[in-house]
Amino acid sequence: MTKGDPVLVVENLKAYYPSKEGLVRAVDDVSLVVREGECVGLLGESGSGKSSMALAMLGLFERIAKFTAATSNDPDLMKAFAKGIKGETDRPGVQGSVIFRGQQIIGLPQEELVKIRGKQISLIPQGLGHALNPQHSIGHQTAEVLEIHDDNVRLVEMKRKVLEYLGIVQLADADIRFVMDPGTFSGGESQRILIAMALIAGPYMVIADEPTSALDVTMQRQILNVLRMIKEEFGVSLLLISHDAGVVAELADIVAVMYCGKIVESGPAVQMFHNPKHPYTMGLMSSFPTIAMMQMRAGKRPRLRGIPGNPPDLTDVPPGCPFHPRCVYTKEICKTEVPEREEIETDHWIQCHCWQEISEEE
Ligand SMILES: Nc1ncnc2c1ncn2[C@@H]1O[C@H](COP(=O)(O)OP(=O)(O)O)[C@@H](O)[C@H]1O
Ligand code: SF4
Ligand SMILES: [Mg+2]
Incomplete structure (x- = not known):
C-alpha cells in the first residue's frame, strides 16, 4: 500500500x-503521524491522556488548564500560569510541535485557530451530554458551524447543506426533525448529529473521541x-480515540497505545493486534x-491475561519506565531510565x- x-x-x-498535588503530566x-485518508486508533485505559492529547492538538488545552487554575481559588495554581514561568520546561500548558x-x-493565536478548527480539522467530543446545546434546534447548531467559516453563506444554501449532511449520517426523518431540540434525540442520533457537525465544513481530518462509548452494541456498529x-x-x-481495542480494531490502519501520557507503542494495526511487542500492549x-x-486464530498464544494493578496517579508517575511497577519483565534499568522511542520496523x-529479549522469549 502506498x-x-x-x-x-x-x-x-x-x-x-x-493541580494542588503538582503537575498532571x-x-x-x-510523537505521532496521521496520513491522508488513514485512520489512526489512539487506544488506552481511561485517564491515560487521550482526550488531553486531542485538546492539545486542537489548541484547546491551554484554555481548559487555565480555567482549572482560575476556578481553583488557589493562588499557587493561579501563579502557575503567571508570567515568568513560561520559560521553564516543567510547567503547566502545552509544549512541543503539532504541524x-x-x-x-x-x-497560534485563537483567531487563527478558529479558522482551522471545524473547517480543516474537527472534533467529535467525548460525552454526548454536554456536546449539544439544549436551547437550539439541531438544524440551527449544525448550520452555525457553516456560518462560522463563511459569513456570506446564503440561508437556502445553509438549509440544503444541513439536510444533506444530516442525511449522510443517516439521521432518520432529518427533513422534518431538523427543527427539533437535542432533547428529542436518542444517544445514537445525537452522535450522528455531532458527526454531521464535524463534517459539514469539509475538514481534512476528524478527531472522534470515544464516539461509541455511551451507546449500545447495535448503535456502536452503526456509528462505526x-x-x-x-x-x-x-x-x-481519522483519529479514533477509544479505551476499547475492539472498536479500534474495526477501523484503524495504525494503532497507537497510550499509557501514563506516553505513546508506548504504535504501528500498523495488523502488527499491533497480532504481534504486539510492548508488555503493556500485550497485556491490554x-x-x-x-x-x-484474533491472535489465537493467527496461531499466536496470548501471553498475558490482563494487567496486574492500576495505572498510577499522573501527578506521581514512577521514575524510569512508567509501566515498571506493573510489568512482568521489569529490569533494574527500567526503574531509573525512561526508554527512548525506537523504530523497530x-x-x-x-x-x-x-x-528484543521479550520477543526472543516468545
Ligand atoms: N481539567 C483538568 N484539570 C486537571 N487534571 C485533569 C483535567 N482534565 C483531565 N485531567 C487529568 O488528566 C489525566 C488524563 O485525562 P484524559 O486526557 O481525560 O484521559 P483519557 O481521555 O485517556 O481518559 C487524568 O489524570 C485526568 O484526571
Ligand atoms: S518495565 Fe522495562 S520491560 Fe517493562 S515495559 Fe517498561 S521498559 Fe519494557
Ligand atoms: Mg477521554
Missing part, C-alpha cells in the same frame, strides 16, 4: 495541567459504519476477548528497554 502524505505531525508534545512527550498540513498549530464511510468515501483522515490486547481470539515504534 502511503499518503502526512496531514498531522505531532512531535514531542507535552500538555500538563496544574497528561500528555508527556508524545497540521504544513502549519504549526502550537502557539458512518465513520468508516467518511474515511473511505470522503477520504477524511489480551484483556479483550475479541482481540485474544517501518512505522512500528516502541518505548521499552527490553522488547
Whole structure:
C-alpha cells in the first residue's frame, strides 16, 4: 500500500495541567503521524491522556488548564500560569510541535485557530451530554458551524447543506426533525448529529473521541459504519480515540497505545493486534476477548491475561519506565531510565528497554 502524505505531525508534545498535588503530566512527550485518508486508533485505559492529547492538538488545552487554575481559588495554581514561568520546561500548558498540513498549530493565536478548527480539522467530543446545546434546534447548531467559516453563506444554501449532511449520517426523518431540540434525540442520533457537525465544513481530518462509548452494541456498529464511510468515501483522515481495542480494531490502519501520557507503542494495526511487542500492549490486547481470539486464530498464544494493578496517579508517575511497577519483565534499568522511542520496523515504534529479549522469549 502506498502511503499518503502526512496531514498531522505531532512531535514531542507535552500538555500538563496544574493541580494542588503538582503537575498532571497528561500528555508527556508524545510523537505521532496521521496520513491522508488513514485512520489512526489512539487506544488506552481511561485517564491515560487521550482526550488531553486531542485538546492539545486542537489548541484547546491551554484554555481548559487555565480555567482549572482560575476556578481553583488557589493562588499557587493561579501563579502557575503567571508570567515568568513560561520559560521553564516543567510547567503547566502545552509544549512541543503539532504541524497540521504544513502549519504549526502550537502557539497560534485563537483567531487563527478558529479558522482551522471545524473547517480543516474537527472534533467529535467525548460525552454526548454536554456536546449539544439544549436551547437550539439541531438544524440551527449544525448550520452555525457553516456560518462560522463563511459569513456570506446564503440561508437556502445553509438549509440544503444541513439536510444533506444530516442525511449522510443517516439521521432518520432529518427533513422534518431538523427543527427539533437535542432533547428529542436518542444517544445514537445525537452522535450522528455531532458527526454531521464535524463534517459539514469539509475538514481534512476528524478527531472522534470515544464516539461509541455511551451507546449500545447495535448503535456502536452503526456509528462505526458512518465513520468508516467518511474515511473511505470522503477520504477524511481519522483519529479514533477509544479505551476499547475492539472498536479500534474495526477501523484503524495504525494503532497507537497510550499509557501514563506516553505513546508506548504504535504501528500498523495488523502488527499491533497480532504481534504486539510492548508488555503493556500485550497485556491490554489480551484483556479483550475479541482481540485474544484474533491472535489465537493467527496461531499466536496470548501471553498475558490482563494487567496486574492500576495505572498510577499522573501527578506521581514512577521514575524510569512508567509501566515498571506493573510489568512482568521489569529490569533494574527500567526503574531509573525512561526508554527512548525506537523504530523497530517501518512505522512500528516502541518505548521499552527490553522488547528484543521479550520477543526472543516468545
Ligand atoms: N481539567 C483538568 N484539570 C486537571 N487534571 C485533569 C483535567 N482534565 C483531565 N485531567 C487529568 O488528566 C489525566 C488524563 O485525562 P484524559 O486526557 O481525560 O484521559 P483519557 O481521555 O485517556 O481518559 C487524568 O489524570 C485526568 O484526571
Ligand atoms: S521498559 Fe522495562 S518495565 Fe517498561 S515495559 Fe519494557 S520491560 Fe517493562
Ligand atoms: Mg477521554
